[in-house]
Amino acid sequence: MGGGRYIGVAERRARLGLRHRLTAAARAPGPVEVADSLVALHGTDPATVHLAVGARLADPSRTVRLTERALYEDRALVRMHGMRHTVFVFPADLTAVVHASTGLTVAARERAALLKHMAAAGAPDAVWLKEVEDATLAALARRGQATAAELAADEPRLKERFVYAAGKRYEGVHTVSTRLLKVLGVEGKVVRGRPLxxxxSSQFRWAVAPAHPELEPAxxxxxxxxxxxxxxxPATEADLKWWTGWRVTEVRRALAAIGAEEVALDEGTGRGTGYVAEGDAGPVAEPGQPWAALLPGLDPTAMGWQQRDWYLAPELRPALFxxxxxxxxTVWWNGRVIGGWAQRPDGEIVWRVLDGSGVGREAEAAIAAAAERLRGWVGATRVTPRFRTPLEKELAG
Structure with missing residues (x-):
């Protein structure tokens, strides 16, 4: 049984709509404000970043220009490895926090794995790799931004290849450039720059990571x-452990350090314990007008929690994941997922409601307006999600 104030499903959905800038009144002026409100934008699929921003801007017509400026000119947003060894886009002021809280552990593991795999293949040792690393970073600093191929022209040893998992079913050939740049990314030494x-596009240049202070991990x-x-x-301990990728002991230590408050949540067939930030257990205002949203694959709202029944019915998951x-x-109506959408080859945005409970003409009109809003700023660009799902493939035709 959870302690503290009870926060029901309706209130959780209201918080989601307001704080994730999905209601009309809560939409943001620019991409930095969107990222700040969400903490992180999933960056594994490059299109997700722009689509997630556009869904939340008061004026989405400048989505691409403003997002590219924030990423590649102002550097107010940074694309880098973060939680769960996944690529995200973070506000620049969070890069040091993410690196110390999450990246250091992953980085040590990745470098050790690279050295182990190289040794097993009879490739050169750590001293050789350090020489290549130093030369690569120096070349990147000279160029400003560069592709792996361009860096290999400056440092030919990046082209070296070695066999990974020789004799096993998943045997493969890796280049030093691919593995080393990945390691340097999780170590916070390089970040992804402007795409080609x-x-x-998922063909990114690389850039030297912005300088940031070294923080104490805890x-x-x-x-x-x-x-x-x-x-x-609110979120459960399981949500927090899943989202951060930390050990449960680290989650509990951090909860205690920030004075997080316990609240009671609906969980399964009974009540469970959730957590909110200190001073945030009080009720929130209702969003006001009903709202609809079309969010992209890997959107940070849809992927924000491990336990999703309060906004996504389990029976919808096979079609949407x-x-x-x-x-x-996904298609959203007042804080819950009710269906999915796709873009057809001719650019038309098509959608389908899978959960029609309580959904009527008002919802359908709002969803249609959201689809038209999306098509208006996407224009002639064709977007195919990197990770395709059954419903998206069916709708796309």
């Missing part, structure tokens, strides 16, 4: 958890 193509974990609970609370647990494009 449009905003949907303090950084407390800081990250405080930010996330302010945006996404791929086999690895990645959510596809």
């Amino acid at each position: 193509g449009s905003w949907t 303090a950084a974990q407390a800081g990250l958890l405080r930010r996330w609970l302010a945006a996404c609370g 791929d086999g690895s647990g990645n959510v596809g494009p």
